[in-house]
Each structure stands twice: as C-alpha cells, then as structure tokens.
Amino acid sequence: MSANAEIARLLDETAAMMEVLGENRFRVAALQRASRVISGLGVDLAQIAQDREALLAIDGVGDKIADKIQEYVRTGRIAEHDEYAQRIPSGVLDLLGVPGLGPKTVGLLWREKNITTLAGLKRALEDGSILDLPRMGKRSAERIARALAFTESSGSRTPIGVAMPIAESIVVRLEASARGATAVYAGSLRRGRDTVGDVDILACATDADAVSRAFREAPEVAEVLAAGATKSSVRLRAGDTGRLIQADLRVVERRALGAAMLYFTGSKDHNVALRERARARGLTLNEYGLFPDDGGPTPPQVRGVTPVAAKTEAAIYSKLGLAHIPPELREDRGEIAAAEAGALPDLIEPDHISAELHAHTTASDGSLSIEALAREAQRRGFHTVAVTDHSKSQTVANGLDEARLREHIASIRAVNERMRGVTVLAGAEVDIHADGSLDYDDDTLALLDIVVASPHWALTQKPADATRRLLRAIEHPLVDIVGHPTGRLIGKREGLSPDIAELCAAAAEHGTALEINAHWMRLDLRDTHVRAAVEAGAPIAINCDVHSERDFDNLRYGVMTARRGWLPADRCVNAWSARRLRAWLGRRR
C-alpha cells in the first residue's frame, strides 16, 4: 500500500476512534477531511514529507497533521493512532461500518454491553439483550439486524459499471410513472467515481406520490428503509450479482432542481466549499436554492424568501462568481479556484474518441473476428482500430507465439486492404515481465504498427520493483502505450503501487501513452493518476480492451475517469485525427 493510502487510513481510523470516545466533532471532521484529501492526492507524501511548506500547502493539512505525516514517513506509525487503538478494541470500528450504527450507538454498545465485534452484535440481537440499551426498541433492533445482514452480503462499494445501468433503469421507470415527471441520477455516480456507495435519484413531478410509489414498489426492491413525503430509501437487488445496493430518491420542486442536483451530486467537500463561498458573499446555499442570508430564525425557503438562483446549477455557480463546474471535477481538488479564474480544463468527451487502440480477436481470447471487430469500430464512427492480441506468455488467453503472430499480422493487413473508412492496425498486447523485459524480442515488435505493453502477473511486487519494471517498458523505443499500468481489479486486487510521478515524467519524456483501461472492473489508470499524468505532460490513451462488441460500451467509464483527472481532448491519443495518430505511432519506427 502506498504511503498516502496508509496515512489516509490511519487518520480516518483515528477520527473514528475519537468519535466513538465522544471527542470534539470539529477535530474529528478535520482528520476526516485530511484523510480524504490525502487519499486523492496526486503526489507521493513519502517523497515530499521533508518539505514542510509543501505539506502545509495541502488543503486541510495544518501543523498537527503535517507532524503526523512526517512522523509516519519517519517511523511507519502515528503515535496518536496507536494511543487510541490501545483504548478501543479494534472490532468496535467494524461496528461503525454497519449502516445506521453511528458513533453514539457504537459507543453505547461497547461501554454498556461490552459488544466489540460484529459477531457480538449478532448475538446481542439474537438473544434480545440489545434491548436493554436506552432508546433501543424492537424496531431499531430489527433495523440493525437487517443492516448487519446487508453488510455481510454486500457491504462494500459497488463498481460504477454495476450501478450505472441500475440508475438508468430507475430513471426511465420514474419518468414513466407520472405525467410530465423528470428524473436524474446524482451522487458519486454522476461524478463518475469508479465505485459508488449508493444510487441517488432526484425527481420532479406534480404527482410526487406516484413517483415515490413507483420507486418503492419497483420489482428489484428488496427492502424499504424510509418512506417520507419527499425522501425514500430502498435496498435493491443489483442485477444477477446477488448483492444489494442502497438507492435514495428525493422528490424536489422543478424550480429548485438545480440546487437539488448541486447538493445531491456533491461531493461533500465541494458542497462545503461552495457554502462557505456563499456565506462570504452574504448568501446561504442549501438544497432549495441560493438565498440572501438574512439571518432569519428558520430556513429561507420555509419563509417564502425568493432565491437568488435555484433552477439550474449553472445559475448558482454564476451567482457565486464561478464558471459551471462539470460534475467529475467536484471533489474540492482545486476546481473552485480554477472556475473563478476561468481556468477550467477543456475536458474530453465521449464524442471526441475516434480510435480504439486495444482490442482482442478470436486469435487470442476475444470473441470477434478481425473483420467483425473492424466493422464494429467503423459502426461506432472510429477512424482506427488496433488489433492487439495477447503475447505468448499469456497461455491461458491463447497468446500468440512469434510464428502465429506473423500469420496474424498478414491476416490483419488483408482485412485492412478490404475495409474502407476505417484503418485496422496490426498490434499486440505484450506482457511486461516482472523485470520489465517484454514478451517479444525487438525484431518481432518492429513488425507491428502499435505495441501496447501491459503487466498481467507478478502484481504483488514491491513498489520500487514495480516502478523499475514499468519505467523499462515506458522507455522501450517500440512501446507506444502501457496498458492498465497497475493491474488493479476494483474490489478484488490492489495491483501494483509504482511511483506514479516518476512514471508520468518518463512517459512525458518518451512520448509513451499511459492507458486508462475503460473496463469498469479496471479503470486503471485511476482518476488521481490521470491528474498526475496530465500535470506531467504525458499522453493518455483511453481504451476499451475490447473482447466483445459490448465492451465498446465501457468507453464512457473511461472518459469519466479521464475527466476526473482533468484530461483535455488534445492530450488523449484516441481523440487525435488519423493523421496525427499515425505520425505519433511512426515517431520511432
């Protein structure tokens, strides 16, 4: 695990322990904020820890947290974390992971009933002893029991590729449920995060009740958690995955849809920053609109105060003196300052993509023939598609040895001769061995139009080894793209933790593209890595790693990840004209 991830985890755990102990909530919030900022940081804290000014320049990092970062880099520990860990059994923090159990209840469970593990909680629910606690009735106990079952079955976050189709089908159903109804999804899904905690839906309709009913009575609903006049929460069965995912619906007034979208899209940190900005301008912002701050005793919308802006997000940003900020950027990572300065990036969009540069055919583990692949690429409006089947070491994927590769290249060239309107490139996805050497020799690589080099195994190497390995591939004169550089699988495999800054600098120097693999199980590079690559000046590829026709549909997840990394279109090789792409591929051949 990288230093950043570990420091973020220790700070977050410290905050959780402080919360259970009932300590000052602002100190807790400060640690949580620092943890979030650090986990999304592009630079490696281990590299800059000596530079105190650089640490203090990080949002949310002050003297105390800078001390903790330096302490961690020096000793591998944070003493304050250890002290709290002495006072609280570790299982108590697991209890906080159960939805509906907050620090107060967890603290009570621990102190009053000595419940310090999920198993202990389960026993107390079964034997009814949990009912001894103050404010703990039968209904609360039942709610906790269901929440516990939920965490055990599918407690972790859901990949965007699973959640997005669910959200889209809910939107369609709600819009059909009442005349003139409008529905949109918000939350981290709209921001394009690689995983989501839940699905947030907003709806407007004259018949709010009909929309709410349609939401709660949908066939996928396994359980209704809340059913208010404007807010409903349910747990849904997520397709055939066997897991459950929470979905929340808010029914809002059409005239305040923009304010609601802003509020429910988040992120939390972005919203807090916007509210602080509003306050500094004598305004107050909530999910009903941007209002003059008249210091009234009740919320302005309750008193019929006319909002300064509410209907659209753009109007609210405008009244706050900001350009409209695309959802993918709303993470409080400098987007507000950029919007104020008119310096937001000209972000890439799905329509900009006109080449797929990582695709497999039946020659290795794909399901399409070369020709079927080419036709599908053409149908999607692409000017170029690269056939990049696996190299010889990928025996499980039917990787090609040199002899088969030569035949394959001839077949690709033959198809390319026949096709009109789309260029089919002869390429390969070549394994990067653990030491950074490649799976084909240079003479073989020189036969190809394009080389994607990817790590597929030895994905538990030490960070320094991984950095050396990937650097060697980036510096290789015949490598055009490094595919899914860390090899992570979301929720399943952490993958490599190379020094991203070093890789990006080398990629910029050698003109080698780093790939965002658009498959929703990978999304690797991840958003923060893309941001580092953009800042370093490295080219980026967004590829679908096509194995079947449907894989092309994953492009949108890759593009959302790119946007989260502030990627402008002209830095993405897949968005270049055929001519520019050819010139780049020919630069060293």
Added chain:
DNA sequence: GCCGTTTTCGGCCCGACTGTTTTCAGTCG
C-alpha cells in the same frame, strides 16, 4: 484540528427521516 475579503480567535453546512420520545437524539448524505 483547520482556517482567514468577519483573520491568529472563534467559528466551523444543513435538512430529512426514524424511532422512541412527548420535544428530540441519532444517523445519513
């Protein structure tokens, strides 16, 4: 514990819903 166009102290975003209460605490986003 952070932070500053209200600035080095004294604030720190705001509302919906539930359950167990008779007016509100806890949780969530």
